[in-house]
Amino acid sequence: MPTINVLLPGDASADRSYEIRIGSGVVGEIGAAIARRSGSRAVVISDAAVSAHAAAVTASLTGAGIDTTAVAVPSGEASKSLAVAGRLWAALAAQAVDRQTHVIAVGGGVVGDLAGFIAATFARGLPVWQVPTTLVAQVDSAIGGKTGINLEAGKNLVGCFWQPCGVFADIGTLATLPDREFTSGLAEVVKYGMILDAEFFAWLEGHAAALVARDPQALVYAVERSAALKAHVVSADEREQTGLRAVLNYGHTFAHAFETAAGYGTLLHGEAVSIGMVCAARLAEQLGRIGSDIVARQDALLAACQLPRSIPSLTASTDDLLAIMARDKKSIGGRLRFILPDRIGHVELVADIDPGLVATVITQQVAGPG
Amino acid sequence: MPTINVLLPGDASADRSYEIRIGSGVVGEIGAAIARRSGSRAVVISDAAVSAHAAAVTASLTGAGIDTTAVAVPSGEASKSLAVAGRLWAALAAQAVDRQTHVIAVGGGVVGDLAGFIAATFARGLPVWQVPTTLVAQVDSAIGGKTGINLEAGKNLVGCFWQPCGVFADIGTLATLPDREFTSGLAEVVKYGMILDAEFFAWLEGHAAALVARDPQALVYAVERSAALKAHVVSADEREQTGLRAVLNYGHTFAHAFETAAGYGTLLHGEAVSIGMVCAARLAEQLGRIGSDIVARQDALLAACQLPRSIPSLTASTDDLLAIMARDKKSIGGRLRFILPDRIGHVELVADIDPGLVATVITQQVAGPG
Numbered sequence: 001m002p003t004i005n006v007l008l009p010g011d012a013s014a015d016r017s018y019e020i021r022i023g024s025g026v027v028g029e030i031g032a033a034i035a036r037r038s039g040s041r042a043v044v045i046s047d048a049a050v051s052a053h054a055a056a057v058t059a060s061l062t063g064a065g066i067d068t069t070a071v072a073v074p075s076g077e078a079s080k081s082l083a084v085a086g087r088l089w090a091a092l093a094a095q096a097v098d099r100q101t102h103v104i105a106v107g108g109g110v111v112g113d114l115a116g117f118i119a120a121t122f123a124r125g126l127p128v129w130q131v132p133t134t135l136v137a138q139v140d141s142a143i144g145g146k147t148g149i150n151l152e153a154g155k156n157l158v159g160c161f162w163q164p165c166g167v168f169a170d171i172g173t174l175a176t177l178p179d180r181e182f183t184s185g186l187a188e189v190v191k192y193g194m195i196l197d198a199e200f201f202a203w204l205e206g207h208a209a210a211l212v213a214r215d216p217q218a219l220v221y222a223v224e225r226s227a228a229l230k231a232h233v234v235s236a237d238e239r240e241q242t243g244l245r246a247v248l249n250y251g252h253t254f255a256h257a258f259e260t261a262a263g264y265g266t267l268l269h270g271e272a273v274s275i276g277m278v279c280a281a282r283l284a285e286q287l288g289r290i291g292s293d294i295v296a297r298q299d300a301l302l303a304a305c306q307l308p309r310s311i312p313s314l315t316a317s318t319d320d321l322l323a324i325m326a327r328d329k330k331s332i333g334g335r336l337r338f339i340l341p342d343r344i345g346h347v348e349l350v351a352d353i354d355p356g357l358v359a360t361v362i363t364q365q366v367a368g369p370g
Numbered sequence: 371m372p373t374i375n376v377l378l379p380g381d382a383s384a385d386r387s388y389e390i391r392i393g394s395g396v397v398g399e400i401g402a403a404i405a406r407r408s409g410s411r412a413v414v415i416s417d418a419a420v421s422a423h424a425a426a427v428t429a430s431l432t433g434a435g436i437d438t439t440a441v442a443v444p445s446g447e448a449s450k451s452l453a454v455a456g457r458l459w460a461a462l463a464a465q466a467v468d469r470q471t472h473v474i475a476v477g478g479g480v481v482g483d484l485a486g487f488i489a490a491t492f493a494r495g496l497p498v499w500q501v502p503t504t505l506v507a508q509v510d511s512a513i514g515g516k517t518g519i520n521l522e523a524g525k526n527l528v529g530c531f532w533q534p535c536g537v538f539a540d541i542g543t544l545a546t547l548p549d550r551e552f553t554s555g556l557a558e559v560v561k562y563g564m565i566l567d568a569e570f571f572a573w574l575e576g577h578a579a580a581l582v583a584r585d586p587q588a589l590v591y592a593v594e595r596s597a598a599l600k601a602h603v604v605s606a607d608e609r610e611q612t613g614l615r616a617v618l619n620y621g622h623t624f625a626h627a628f629e630t631a632a633g634y635g636t637l638l639h640g641e642a643v644s645i646g647m648v649c650a651a652r653l654a655e656q657l658g659r660i661g662s663d664i665v666a667r668q669d670a671l672l673a674a675c676q677l678p679r680s681i682p683s684l685t686a687s688t689d690d691l692l693a694i695m696a697r698d699k700k701s702i703g704g705r706l707r708f709i710l711p712d713r714i715g716h717v718e719l720v721a722d723i724d725p726g727l728v729a730t731v732i733t734q735q736v737a738g739p740g
């Protein structure tokens with residue numbers, strides 16, 4: 001099975017590096033992994049829609065002699081709320097969970113972010129393991145230690161950096177994903193090619209059909225390569241301080257604004273990222289940073305992955321969208337900054353962009369081809 | 371002015387060590403300190419009861435050219451709640467606070483813990499500065515990076531470790547503290563002598579009257595010595611992993627149970643700690659770890675500091691108190707562990723203590739002398 005090492009600088013007390021295991025059936029390894037860390041109690045927090053996977057995790061844990069309880073939250077972005085977090089904290093308190101209790105997040109990005117935040121904050125920190133069951137979680141959200149919940153004012157405004165002890169990306173869980181959810185994960189995969197790896201981008205151009213058909217061999221490679229690229233970035237800039245980690249936000253400032261304006265859950269995250277990358281590439285073209293050929297190659301790959309490249313309609317005005325972007329936590333002093341490509345496989349942080357240009361690009365994608 | 375350095379291991383990105391400034395008027399230095407870190411925006415979070423100190427902080431910040439807004443929360447432990455945290459997160463979002471915005475906590479332990487938690491979790495982490503205005507906050511809660519809020523099930527069940535950029539302990543703020551609140555802070559001061567420093571304990575025996583009279587010179591020394599002892603422990607065991615930091619919990623497992631059972635706010639934290647230390651010393655005596663002479667010296671010093679040594683009455687049963695202690699986040703697998711003295715200036719972690727003995731000690735202090 002492919003294994004990626006996420007190297008993190010140790011503090012005085014411990015090396016925090018961890019492994020990402022990728023392959024069919026890796027979910028069965030989790031009990032032994034936690035037992036090796038002397039874990040004897042666990043709480044599985046899962047999305048109600050993945051009860052079969054949660055049961056497999058629980059079976060692995062109990063099989064390893066670990067005292068395990070399970071809590072499920074409703075499916076969907078609405079669970080990344082203060083209200084649901086409050087219920088989970090109370091549930092852990094009611095079970096007298098202590099700092100030796102391991103939390104296992106089983107589900108997509110919503111559960112990973114939510115359970116990670118609960119683990120980061122209950123009793124000032126419990127060990128957490130990620131078992132991502134969606135493509136977007138396997139290639140992106142389960143890796144890197146970002147946890148959080150949403151406020152009415154915006155996504156992920158409350159959260160912590162809290163690194164997992166390990167990630168188990170079981171390709172088998174992808175077989176039963178709804179089409180739209182599976183496809184949306186491909187947006188983040190395309191993103192890695194655009195921002196960091198022209199060779200991987202070219203591989204994706206040749207294997208988009210196999211990925212859409214969920215060919216297991218293609219999936220293992222796409223997840224492995226994506227996870228390795230993300231792990232590399234996270235290792236080098238764990239807390240978004242050197243600027244390197246910001247490259248991962250390619251397309252995301254636009255995407256968050258689209259998601260916020262459309263109402264959480266209307267657009268899937270990967271769908272918003274796909275449209276956001278189209279906007280970012282067009283913005284880069286407008287600024288003379290790339291030619292139309294690169295915009296076209298990205299458009300074609302997103303289309304081959306069956307991803308949307310425009311929004312049919314949006315009730316928010318472009319001014320509203322610009323205001324949301326100015327509140328983005330990666331903004332500085334309310335000024336717009338974007339990650340923009342200068343070629344396939346390389347991006348840069350560009351500051352002080354004319355809001356009028358951003359508005360133009362957005363307008364084209366709201367009314368544009370798709 | 372005395373300055374204590376809190377040395378913390380750096381991670382890859384930054385040295386996280388910080389200074390504690392102690393003395394009359396140090397609050398006026400905060401604007402310059404934040405400006406030196408290139409801070410240009412700040413949010414002052416304060417207790418409504420210390421509006422004069424919050425105004426002094428705001429004046430220092432605006433005087434240094436820092437764009438400053440202020441939020442006040444109601445006085446009292448009830449503000450360490452999810453509801454108040456939710457309002458503060460929303461307030462920061464409404465102000466479009468970004469990661470370059472500094473949070474300044476002005477107040478006692480409640481505001482320090484609450485504002486620290488908000489800073490730790492908004493946008494996955496804002497820089498925070500502590501301006502403790504009570505004795506207990508100056509010698510204890512503002513130092514060491516523990517932040518958190520309470521759940522109905524117990525105190526501080528939700529929180530993070532989040533180190534401040536600096537601490538400004540202005541002795542001038544202690545002059546106007548209500549007697550009971552001032553006195554309760556002396557419990558933590560006595561604690562440092564008991565757990566780590568027999569010489570300091572002896573100094574306290576000689577200066578209890580001066581401290582109770584709030585003699586500024588005595589106060590500066592008591593705060594400086596306490597802060598230095600706490601800083602030493604925190605530097606060596608930032609996240610309570612080696613066991614060293616656990617010594618700070620001397621008296622606290624009892625204290626938290628008393629506070630929870632009495633209802634937050636009925637007993638001041640320091641009052642509960644004073645009674646908790648009496649219980650812990652008696653437990654140590656019962657176990658043959660110390661003689662009655664040490665119990666008597668601690669009793670006498672607590673009395674000289676005008677601190678309570680027993681509870682007049684308590685509606686909770688000893689079984690309820692034991693159940694609360696078993697849920698304490700320092701417990702392991704629900705088994706009782708206590709920090710107990712073996713002489714003045716030294717304590718040890720003692721596990722697997724007979725709950726019957728603990729119940730006996732509690733019963734004596736509920737019905738006992740005081």
